[in-house]
Amino acid sequence: MEKVIDIKHIKKEYQLGTQQIFALKDVSLEIMKNEYVALMGPSGSGKSTLMNILGCLDTPSEGQYTLNGTQVAKMHDDELAFIRNKEIGFVFQTFNLLPRLSSFENVALPLVYAGVGEKERKERTEEVMLMVGLQDRMNNKPNQLSGGQRQRVAIARALARKPKLVIADEPTANLDSQTGAAIIALMRWMQQNFKISFIFSSHDNGLIKAADDLIVLRDGVIQSIRRKPDGEAPPPAALPDDSGGSAWGSTPQDTD
Ligand code: ADP
Ligand code: MG
Secondary structure (H helix, E strand, C coil), rough: HHHHHHHHHCCCCEEECCEEEEEEEEEEEEEEEECCCEECCCCCCCHHHHHHHCCCCCCCEEEEEEEEEEEECCCCCCHHHHHHHHHEEEEEEECCCCCCCHHHHHHHHHHHHHHCHHHHHHHHHHHHHHHHCCCCCCCCCHHHHHHHHHHHHHHHHHCCCCCCCCEEECCCCCHHHHHHHHHHHHHHHHHHHHHHHHEEECCCCHHHHHHHHHEEEEEEEEEEEEECCCCCCCCCCCCCCCCCCCCCCCCCCCCC
């Protein structure tokens, strides 16, 4: 199987005044193509530090990182930005949508930056908006959407460029538990549709059932890795309601 992420002996230290903080101590990990991975651990265990390194937003103090066969651990900022834009989609706890843009424009923006022409941009944006069930909310600005809907816009944006990897750092932390579970199910469905690697972090143990692999981080080290048993098909990714023609029914389902 195709290896998307291969990190070896990653360390990350921060200097806070005179204090040295070892956020990651010696982390090695492989993630294959087409896997849905949950990264769990209490607050302060190093989840965001690891996610930022995996997402090429930051580099490790020590260790190797091979992303899709390319060594990225020692890359400079501009090289990292290039890889990031080409290969990686992001979903954040606070959605990070641009408030003045409509949901359509938010989703289309990465395609503008990528130089995708107007016609294809419109088609691709409409396609992912339909996949996340927001075809009726394309002209709404973020403040006209619920938290769950905003996160669905962010998921559509993350996938519009068809990345190889999506990093979602605590995507459900600002949502109630029912909406959070629906977002985890939607991300699973998107992951299977796009056949990509998808990593989400959370400190909510209730969300981990959906994942293929579970990685538990504690105090900057991997405490355990539970891999999906060999040969086991991933659980079918059923959406809460797919009866009405679109992925989410004729009207977007929301619990918040
Ligand atoms: P989590 O996402 O699991 O809550 P983090 O990766 O944010 O954990 O943090 C891991 C540890 O690294 C914590 O002790 C945190 O205080 C520290 N840390 C994170 N970012 C920085 C930073 N920029 N400067 C100094 N310390 C940091
Ligand atoms: Mg964090």
